[in-house]
Amino acid sequence: xxxxxxxxxxxxxxxxxxxxxxxxxxxxxxxxxxxxxxxxxxxxxxxxxxxxxxxxxxxxxxxxxxxxxxxxxxxxxxxxxxxxxxxxxxxxxxxxxxxxxxxxxxxxxxxxxxxxxxxxxxxxxxxxxxxxxxxxxxxxxxxxxxxxxxxxxxxxxxxxxxxxxxxxxxxxxxxxxxxxxxxxxxxxxxxxxxxxxxxxxxxxxxxxxxxxxxxxxxxxxxxxxx
Amino acid sequence: xxxxxxxxxxxxxxxxxxxxxxxxxxxxxxxxxxxxxxxxxxxxxxxxxxxxxxxxxxxxxxxxxxxxxxxxxxxxxxxxxxxxxxxxxxxxxxxxxxxxxxxxxxxxxxxxxxxxxxxxxxxxxxxxxxxxx
Amino acid sequence: xxxxxxxxxxxxxxxxxxxxxxxxxxxxxxxxxxxxxxxxxxxxxxxxxxxxxxxxxxxxxxxxxxxxxxxxxxxxxxxxxxxxxxxxxxxxxxxxxxxxxxxxxxxxxxxxxxxxxxxxxxxxxxxxxxxxxxxxxxxxxxxxxxxxxxxxxxxxxxxxxxxxxxxxxxxxxxxxxxxxxxxxxxxxxxxxxxxxxxxxxxxxxxxxxxxxxxxxxxxxxxxxxxxxxxxxxxxxxxxxxxxxxxxxxxxxxxxxxxxxxxxxxxxxxxxxxxxxxxxxxxxxxxxxxxxxxxxxxxxxxxxxxxxxxxxxxxxxxxxxxxxxxxxxxxxxxxxxxxxxxxxxxxxxxxxxxxxxxxxxxxxxxxxxxxxxxxxxxxxxxxxxxxxxxxxxxxxxxxxxxxxxxxxxxxxxxxxxxxxxxxxxxxxxxxxxxxxxxxxxxxxxxxxxxxxxxxxxxxxxx
Numbered sequence: 001x002x003x004x005x006x007x008x009x010x011x012x013x014x015x016x017x018x019x020x021x022x023x024x025x026x027x028x029x030x031x032x033x034x035x036x037x038x039x040x041x042x043x044x045x046x047x048x049x050x051x052x053x054x055x056x057x058x059x060x061x062x063x064x065x066x067x068x069x070x071x072x073x074x075x076x077x078x079x080x081x082x083x084x085x086x087x088x089x090x091x092x093x094x095x096x097x098x099x100x101x102x103x104x105x106x107x108x109x110x111x112x113x114x115x116x117x118x119x120x121x122x123x124x125x126x127x128x129x130x131x132x133x134x135x136x137x138x139x140x141x142x143x144x145x146x147x148x149x150x151x152x153x154x155x156x157x158x159x160x161x162x163x164x165x166x167x168x169x170x171x172x173x174x175x176x177x178x179x180x181x182x183x184x185x186x187x188x189x190x191x192x193x194x195x196x197x198x199x200x201x202x203x204x205x206x207x208x209x210x211x212x213x214x215x216x217x218x219x220x221x222x223x224x225x226x
Numbered sequence: 227x228x229x230x231x232x233x234x235x236x237x238x239x240x241x242x243x244x245x246x247x248x249x250x251x252x253x254x255x256x257x258x259x260x261x262x263x264x265x266x267x268x269x270x271x272x273x274x275x276x277x278x279x280x281x282x283x284x285x286x287x288x289x290x291x292x293x294x295x296x297x298x299x300x301x302x303x304x305x306x307x308x309x310x311x312x313x314x315x316x317x318x319x320x321x322x323x324x325x326x327x328x329x330x331x332x333x334x335x336x337x338x339x340x341x342x343x344x345x346x347x348x349x350x351x352x353x354x355x356x357x358x359x
Numbered sequence: 360x361x362x363x364x365x366x367x368x369x370x371x372x373x374x375x376x377x378x379x380x381x382x383x384x385x386x387x388x389x390x391x392x393x394x395x396x397x398x399x400x401x402x403x404x405x406x407x408x409x410x411x412x413x414x415x416x417x418x419x420x421x422x423x424x425x426x427x428x429x430x431x432x433x434x435x436x437x438x439x440x441x442x443x444x445x446x447x448x449x450x451x452x453x454x455x456x457x458x459x460x461x462x463x464x465x466x467x468x469x470x471x472x473x474x475x476x477x478x479x480x481x482x483x484x485x486x487x488x489x490x491x492x493x494x495x496x497x498x499x500x501x502x503x504x505x506x507x508x509x510x511x512x513x514x515x516x517x518x519x520x521x522x523x524x525x526x527x528x529x530x531x532x533x534x535x536x537x538x539x540x541x542x543x544x545x546x547x548x549x550x551x552x553x554x555x556x557x558x559x560x561x562x563x564x565x566x567x568x569x570x571x572x573x574x575x576x577x578x579x580x581x582x583x584x585x586x587x588x589x590x591x592x593x594x595x596x597x598x599x600x601x602x603x604x605x606x607x608x609x610x611x612x613x614x615x616x617x618x619x620x621x622x623x624x625x626x627x628x629x630x631x632x633x634x635x636x637x638x639x640x641x642x643x644x645x646x647x648x649x650x651x652x653x654x655x656x657x658x659x660x661x662x663x664x665x666x667x668x669x670x671x672x673x674x675x676x677x678x679x680x681x682x683x684x685x686x687x688x689x690x691x692x693x694x695x696x697x698x699x700x701x702x703x704x705x706x707x708x709x710x711x712x713x714x715x716x717x718x719x720x721x722x723x724x725x726x727x728x729x730x731x732x733x734x735x736x737x738x739x740x741x742x743x744x745x746x747x748x749x750x751x752x753x754x755x756x757x758x759x760x761x762x763x764x765x766x767x768x769x770x771x772x773x774x775x776x777x778x779x780x781x782x783x784x785x786x787x788x789x790x791x792x793x794x795x796x797x798x799x800x801x802x803x804x805x806x807x808x809x810x811x812x813x814x815x816x817x818x819x820x
Contacts, residue, residue: 005342215651
């Protein structure tokens with residue numbers, strides 16, 4: 001079973017992940033309408049490109065925006081989770097080997113202890129987000145089952161992966177669960193809020209362009225002070 | 227709304243519990259010949275050294291109409307202890323070469339650990355952190 | 360009353376406006392609204408054809424992280440009421456409308472109306488605090504358009520939209536009224552300022568000036584002050600006979616067809632008079648409607664107006680910088696002053712640098728609010744809120760936020776180059792019994808402190 005799960009199923013879920021996310025990105029761009037949004041996407045490239053890049057880059061930087069600085073706890077939770085969530089799937093040693101053998105793509109790999117720290121950081125990030133969801137009155141108003149589901153979907157691959165390493169006696173079981181939950185994440189990402197993996201960039205770029213092209217880019221002569 | 231929150235949180239915890247219960251059994255080893263791969267020599271290994279059941283490998287090649295040369299090369303000194311042509315590879319490529327040789331055979335035969343079961347092979351308990359000797 | 364007051368059709372005649380005005384406070388209008396039939400097919404069609412990937416993505420990827428909550432002054436001033444979180448407000452209205460694909464009743468539409476106009480001023484501040492770049496203000500503006508098409512518009516907004524459609528201005532100021540007021544203000548001030556002119560419909564002037572109908576209607580001296588400042592700075596200027604009004608209650612009402620009609624009148628005037636630049640009065644939403652969003656309503660692909668348009672603060676900064684207008688240092692504002700950043704031209708058009716440049720010329724003790732510039736809070740009365748009786752209570756609660764911000768600076772004067780902000784600040788001082796803080800547009804302040812050049816004749820009155 002594991003042979004199939006880590007072979008053809010893995011390739012299939014990768015395909016669904018990438019094609020699905022690409023599809024959402026393409027659908028996003030094709031659905032943009034300069035008249036409806038009132039943003040002249042095709043004009044003022046000198047402002048719109050830096051505006052888009054800046055809008056993304058500043059939000060990728062911890063403390064890079066007034067929004068992050070205003071909410072240090074939320075920021076901490078997000079970045080703890082996301083550093084690991086981006087780096088571990090791509091650069092963990094086992095993952096790079098698997099990727100190379102199944103697709104031929106060769107990526108550098110993280111030192112294992114760094115990966116462990118990142119994974120624990122991500123799990124703490126998730127724990128913080130769970131606590132926030134449970135106890136902040138603001139979030140209690142907003143929570144839906146979808147939010148919990150996405151959090152669970154993110155939690156499981158981290159947790160099973162880490163357990164496989166530290167609970168050596170049940171290694172095979174943990175690895176099996178890790179492969180299943182990891183692939184579940186890949187398969188569901190394009191169809192859930194996890195699609196923000198690409199749509200974050202699309203949405204941020206759009207708003208950056210909106211401000212750069214229409215809402216003051218001319219007068220500011222620089223990018224928006226996020 | 228708080229009701230949904232509570233229910234979702236419960237579902238979250240339950241699935242956790244299930245996971246922990248599920249992951250209990252481990253595999254037991256028999257009284258076979260267990261060997262540790264000692265070439266190439268690595269100063270600071272990222273993963274524990276590879277331990278494998280030599281008896282099982284011997285049995286497998288026997289059953290499938292092959293012999294020691296399936297893995298070992300004959301040299302002037304006799305049968306090489308190192309597997310395949312690893313000694314002929316450039317120093318930097320040896321680990322990768324050996325890894326590919328092992329995993330390719332495993333995945334083609336459909337026997338033994340799958341590629342994702344890193345620690346089925348990388349299992350020598352003492353080798354991580356300790357100075358390789 | 361037996362006639363139909365509340366319907367999806369916009370007001371297009373004087374009679375219709377007067378009928379609706381006669382329904383004091385819109386009592387009958389709102390009663391009829393409750394019985395209004397939602398055209399669900401048309402609604403579903405509109406959502407399908409106008410709610411595209413940007414808005415749908417915003418609503419879909421919202422992580423419910425709650426980071427927008429603190430950015431909203433309604434959330435803050437309502438004791439962190441979770442129902443005032445921008446994300447909740449839009450998800451429970453537009454989000455729900457999309458989930459049900461328009462299969463909703465009048466009660467739900469009225470709920471949407473109460474949120475879209477009574478709990479959001481479209482200040483766009485929350486969009487700056489969302490990691491995913493979700494601009495809820497933009498979505499509420501869109502929702503207003505959807506609601507307007509179905510007839511679910513606050514009474515005053517409906518009238519406002521009708522005024523623009525019938526009079527070409529937000530108030531019932533006809534072309535004759537306008538030209539008369541220009542002549543009157545000129546006569547009234549020409550003794551003090553010999554040679555003062557308000558040239559109407561002059562072709563080829565450098566500057567075409569456009570303003571807010573409140574000015575000729577209620578504060579004509581504002582128009583006189585504009586004329587004096589143009590006169591003193593030696594500006595070759597004019598006002599158009601038609602297309603002189605740049606506000607847009609149509610924008611607040613969600614009457615985007617009406618917005619396009621406003622724009623056409625103004626851009627036609629530009630074509631007729633061929634000015635080098637158009638200067639608009641001290642009004643925030645007028646600038647937004649005419650210069651920022653306007654070019655798109657006029658179908659201009661580049662998103663730029665036909666000639667450069669300046670907000671009044673840009674023009675003032677320009678004449679101060681170039682020395683055409685000189686300030687008498689003795690008469691600079693001595694008391695502690697602060698500055699109200701209007702969302703519509705500061706956050707949404709980057710003009711905060713110009714207002715600050717002006718403050719450096721006119722105030723000795725200038726104190727920034729916290730937060731300020733792009734991050735500033737709405738005055739509390741934007742997006743049409745000031746004008747809507749139905750939400751007066753909600754507005755007054757929200758005003759407290761700005762009052763606290765002003766008080767924290769210790770300022771005794773709030774320089775307020777925006778009509779909506781000006782009204783909101785006036786009202787908050789009254790509502791919260793604050794009698795020690797003044798507020799003012801720029802024009803009267805500048806007239807009081809400017810140095811009159813030797814070539815300009817001035818007779819002290």
